Amino acid sequence: MSDAVQIALDAMSGDRGPDVVVDAALHVLGRHSDLELVLVGESRLLETLVDARRVDPSRRARLAIEHAAEVVTMTDPPTAALRKKNASMRVAIDLVKSGRCHAAVSAGNTGALMAIGRFVLKTIPGIERPAICAALPSRAGRTYVLDLGGNVNCTSEHLYQFAAMGAVLAEALRGDGEPARVGLLNIGEEEIKGNDVVKQAHELLRRAPLNYVGYVEGYDIFGDKADVVVTDGFVGNVALKTIEGVANFLRDNLRAAFSRNLFTRLAGLIAYPVLRDFRRKVDPRRYNGAALLGLQSIVVKSHGASDRVAFANAIDIARSAVRFDLPRVIETRIGLYNGNSAA
Amino acid sequence: MSDAVQIALDAMSGDRGPDVVVDAALHVLGRHSDLELVLVGESRLLETLVDARRVDPSRRARLAIEHAAEVVTMTDPPTAALRKKNASMRVAIDLVKSGRCHAAVSAGNTGALMAIGRFVLKTIPGIERPAICAALPSRAGRTYVLDLGGNVNCTSEHLYQFAAMGAVLAEALRGDGEPARVGLLNIGEEEIKGNDVVKQAHELLRRAPLNYVGYVEGYDIFGDKADVVVTDGFVGNVALKTIEGVANFLRDNLRAAFSRNLFTRLAGLIAYPVLRDFRRKVDPRRYNGAALLGLQSIVVKSHGASDRVAFANAIDIARSAVRFDLPRVIETRIGLYNGNSAA
Numbered sequence: 189m190s191d192a193v194q195i196a197l198d199a200m201s202g203d204r205g206p207d208v209v210v211d212a213a214l215h216v217l218g219r220h221s222d223l224e225l226v227l228v229g230e231s232r233l234l235e236t237l238v239d240a241r242r243v244d245p246s247r248r249a250r251l252a253i254e255h256a257a258e259v260v261t262m263t264d265p266p267t268a269a270l271r272k273k274n275a276s277m278r279v280a281i282d283l284v285k286s287g288r289c290h291a292a293v294s295a296g297n298t299g300a301l302m303a304i305g306r307f308v309l310k311t312i313p314g315i316e317r318p319a320i321c322a323a324l325p326s327r328a329g330r331t332y333v334l335d336l337g338g339n340v341n342c343t344s345e346h347l348y349q350f351a352a353m354g355a356v357l358a359e360a361l362r363g364d365g366e367p368a369r370v371g372l373l374n375i376g377e378e379e380i381k382g383n384d385v386v387k388q389a390h391e392l393l394r395r396a397p398l399n400y401v402g403y404v405e406g407y408d409i410f411g412d413k414a415d416v417v418v419t420d421g422f423v424g425n426v427a428l429k430t431i432e433g434v435a436n437f438l439r440d441n442l443r444a445a446f447s448r449n450l451f452t453r454l455a456g457l458i459a460y461p462v463l464r465d466f467r468r469k470v471d472p473r474r475y476n477g478a479a480l481l482g483l484q485s486i487v488v489k490s491h492g493a494s495d496r497v498a499f500a501n502a503i504d505i506a507r508s509a510v511r512f513d514l515p516r517v518i519e520t521r522i523g524l525y526n527g528n529s530a531a
Numbered sequence: 532m533s534d535a536v537q538i539a540l541d542a543m544s545g546d547r548g549p550d551v552v553v554d555a556a557l558h559v560l561g562r563h564s565d566l567e568l569v570l571v572g573e574s575r576l577l578e579t580l581v582d583a584r585r586v587d588p589s590r591r592a593r594l595a596i597e598h599a600a601e602v603v604t605m606t607d608p609p610t611a612a613l614r615k616k617n618a619s620m621r622v623a624i625d626l627v628k629s630g631r632c633h634a635a636v637s638a639g640n641t642g643a644l645m646a647i648g649r650f651v652l653k654t655i656p657g658i659e660r661p662a663i664c665a666a667l668p669s670r671a672g673r674t675y676v677l678d679l680g681g682n683v684n685c686t687s688e689h690l691y692q693f694a695a696m697g698a699v700l701a702e703a704l705r706g707d708g709e710p711a712r713v714g715l716l717n718i719g720e721e722e723i724k725g726n727d728v729v730k731q732a733h734e735l736l737r738r739a740p741l742n743y744v745g746y747v748e749g750y751d752i753f754g755d756k757a758d759v760v761v762t763d764g765f766v767g768n769v770a771l772k773t774i775e776g777v778a779n780f781l782r783d784n785l786r787a788a789f790s791r792n793l794f795t796r797l798a799g800l801i802a803y804p805v806l807r808d809f810r811r812k813v814d815p816r817r818y819n820g821a822a823l824l825g826l827q828s829i830v831v832k833s834h835g836a837s838d839r840v841a842f843a844n845a846i847d848i849a850r851s852a853v854r855f856d857l858p859r860v861i862e863t864r865i866g867l868y869n870g871n872s873a874a
Contacts, residue, residue: 327780337718340726375680375768383683383765406772410780419769422726425718426766427773429749434774437670437753438781438813445809452805459802462795466788470781 201296269300318482344388371404371414477502544639612643661825687731714747714757820845
């Protein structure tokens, strides 16, 4: 491979179609001169979309198109998705497997992406289950939360591996060389604290070569206590969707308060620049892009409804993970931890 | 008992001390002429606090003081709390046991309150474990979520009982005679949907004489799909604290955006009435008061940091639950459900 980072983009599987992916690709190519992208999907359609955008030649030269005739739908179960050998999602991951690309990004069906990723790329030795990890805004900047839905019934060993992988991702994306602080999600009532799996994971983590800060609670995701918050896929998925729910609910109520009557509309107009700054700060698109950790290569899941800004952010995450050599660093660390825990 | 509703208030155990409880008591006595309250705690202190407020005689006549020499602290484990026989929390619950009061309200340590409640009042026949249930704001008005921390390792039978109890509470507090819609919290990835306990609970609920709407996800807590959302105490507690975290984070960021400079401060001044209306709508104090469901009498937990408005809301919930005869209705329904599931 050259010095450039090559990333395959599944252009067809998101809710908003290939337009968004083409726009995001062109945008990110302008941002990083070391980047080369491969749009995967219906090639004629993609060529038409790219041509219509009158891209400057320096960017166009770093944008390839790879044909894929099929599409994995949002309702395809993993088994059906695995049979679609010509789907854009599959071809994008095959490009990573063959060494043509370093990473793949898709806004498609999460279960299918995980299944194809595991089947084609395999997991890192020592990792029993890959996990999904995404960033959320916090007082500390961002908090990386995992697992977000891949693994419902987890053992303490799984949580321990998630912790190690999450720490590597946080360190890769922050890039400040500081070890990430890892917290284990628990509840606070003293007597009934935690279930057995959480308690056992706590013991494993206390002995691990990690910057482990102990138990954290739900509100600590937004605080400054940990950079990585570890939990099982059921709790993580509920927490993530609950956050989405409350944020949308508050946004809609704020909007409604400002559109009640002429006075409130006027107030909204005056407050508009402030509200825009606020929205920008907590804009979920800036946090879009969940890494599928534990695979032998890098796969990033973009939100199904990603727009250009959100999808571009997911590409940025993939690029940073490639530059950090994420899977190799995870492999080394997991070996280290397993050696340590066996000692 | 007379036609009045008598409620015992643990005046000593909240983070903000007895002032808040005295203020809340006087406020609620003004709101409901059928209410009689008993302040439980250090009697001289409470008398001084009440006297200092120059209460009008009609309210003062409905306010009694019961002495209690000890206080359960926020860090007392349940076992230690159970040994404090003269604690305000214990005396308040003893007043319910003896029939002097219909319900107790406390802003103290949740684990201790649950332990004392179970020990003194016992559970309703057929209920294996009491659950904690509170309301959250939603597009539908409010959603009742349980369990919020009492029970970490739940069986499908427990979730099923929580569903029945939550439905009764929602119906008691809404008071419109409509059967509450009950949803079971799950995650959405098709192939990996739910753990075994959730799947089994789903089967039980489908056959139950309940308005069961099926699986719901994290964002549905704020939606219009269910009035009651059922989950285990670990997930419920994480969800609740995550909601608290994200709401505080957004509030702080909104505040910061409006205090950046002279212009933003001016905009904030103009937008103030709108922001105040918005805050009022989503004010967590209006949703304060979690019912300990499954006990033979009514116990309501107020947030530890409750102010007057919040504590008053918890008293209102206790009063509505008494009027609805909540424990008896739960007992009847549980008998009905158990008969049904045995059939």
